[in-house]
Amino acid sequence: MLGMAVVEEMSEDAVLDTAAALASTVQRAEVGLLRAAYRWAVLHDPARTLDPGVAVLPGREKARQYGGEGTAPVSEFAAAEFGARIGRTTYAAAALIADAQDLHHRHPVLWARVVAGEVRSSYARFVVTKTRELTALEAEWVDAEVAESADGRIPWTRFEALVVGKVAAAAPELAREKEERARRATFAKIVGKPEHGMASFLIRAPIPVITQLDATIGALAERLREQLPDDPHAADPLRQPEGEEQPDEATTVVCADERRGLAVLMLAHPDTAPADLDLTTLTPRVEVVVHLDGHDIDNGVVAPIARVEGHGPVTREWVREVLGPHARFTIRPVFDPLGQVPVDAYEIPARHRRAVRVISPADVFPYSSCTTTSMQVDHTDPWAPGEVGGSSEVGNYGPMTTTHHRAKTFGHWRLKQPYPGVFLWRDPHGALYLVDHTGTRRIDHAA
Structure with a gap:
């Protein structure tokens, strides 16, 4: 058993090695x-x-x-x-x-x-x-x-x-039974015990209903930004750089979540909305991405289980009954996401972003869990106009959160992408990590 005094005297490398050994124990x-x-x-x-x-x-x-x-x-x-x-x-x-x-x-x-x-x-x-x-x-x-x-x-x-x-x-039939039971559990009600003058309201409904509601609230909240700007003390400092103009003292400032809460109130009671705000034009178009194995579609056979991006598995009956009557489907076959023509600009085209999502659906930093579609798409080899650098093409992209993007840029991490979708990381202490479509694996120094 290691004593605290011994641990406190360890170097950085020794602490990391000890932590790994204890985790193995x-x-x-x-x-x-x-x-x-x-x-x-x-x-x-x-x-x-x-x-x-x-x-x-x-x-x-x-x-x-x-x-x-x-x-x-x-x-x-x-x-x-x-x-x-x-x-x-x-x-x-x-x-x-x-x-x-x-x-x-x-x-x-x-x-x-x-x-x-x-x-x-x-x-x-x-x-x-x-x-x-x-x-x-x-x-x-x-x-x-x-x-x-x-x-x-x-x-x-x-x-x-x-x-x-x-x-x-x-077990698709069992999955379908669970969907039917879940469908009957739809509700919209106050949940939990109110405390400190605050309460919670929970809505349980089909995925497209919640997605549309979320998009509408977000659209209204964005329109309220001019009258109710972000609180500079609550915002991400990366979005509020020094020297940016701050709201004057007479302006009411809120955080983004507060603005969304006010948006819900205005949707429920339109009379509370500002006079110049037209709530009738607030329904934005939303996109629900459904992944299907198209191997047998040409033969008229659809896989029994589909995946709704960001939500999880659903049956083909759910797609037909829930999305079918209300959605307009755009089919985007993915045969060869690597067959993309390089472009000569830093801004990444939509076709490249879709290909990157197929090859690397999650943050490519070691062991990262983020799968949101709003991640930054990093150039593995930095792009620079008029200089020798990485090109804007599939095989030089990797989605990352802001934190991991900054760690790569400023934190002494090193990254190579020897093959499209295969990322080789080296941390500041020399440890190597291989990240690909199957996840992350630690590589021995001797390997």
Whole structure:
């Protein structure tokens, strides 16, 4: 065990190496706990531990099915004993036992990677939880589909979206049933307990309804910017450079979120809007991007599961019934996103941006989780007019958040893109990271 004094005397490189070693120790301990939970389940086979003549009596211990299809039942009180010994609730212990059983019997590829130390238990346990309603064969298919990406090469939010999508693809009928149940749960109401004079109003509705509402509120809020400018003390300093003209003291200043709140009020009560503000022209056109596997479309076959960008998987029936009656579809086939003609300007054409989104859907900084469409598109090799530099073409682009873009520019990080969509990073301490369409991997110095 490292003492605090020793850690406090470490160099930067030593701290990073120590943190990595400690993280590895935690990971091995979590694998050991899963092994113990599985062994505890085996030892508490109801056929061996329960007396059939006693188990039928009221209040007596019974057999429980913790894991999914294909796993063995466990004596009911086993979870209580195991949970108490590891300092967790009975519910948490039962979940651990269920996950251990599923990994052993329903997810062989994922479990092998967990045992090898290649996959963190949290990633594996998320998969088995999401697949518990599936049949053994369906769960095994998801296992093979997500095991490669479960080693942390993509961050949690992106891995979560991947798993949810694969689960839907494995059982489209089940996904459709869940959509129908969700559709009946539409509401618009006050939620939570009001505090300090503030309350929350939650709207649950189909994706296109919420997208249109968000766009309309944003459009009205933008029109209010002239009367209600940004508070310079609350704004991003990158958007309020020194020397920019500030509102005079008589002007009311707000933050962007406050302005959106006022926009909602004006939509609900048009009489509260300024006299020169026409609310009848506020409905902007919104775009919902739906990704479909077009492999069989020419044969009249549409994949059972589609993906709505920024939202997740939906069934083809959802696209037909929810979007079909109200949307105008523009089909943009993506056959070869690399076949783009270079341009001689820094401003990136829309066709290039679409290609970059297909090749690199997330921030290309190591382990980044951002997938928003508003990211900056960076030139890997800086572009400079009239000088030798990177060209404006697919293969020299990479989406990044402002923070990561600044880190690349000013933070002593180095980046190369040897092939389109493949990014090789070097951090200020010499560590190498490979980022591609599968995520991020750390590369050994010796590699």
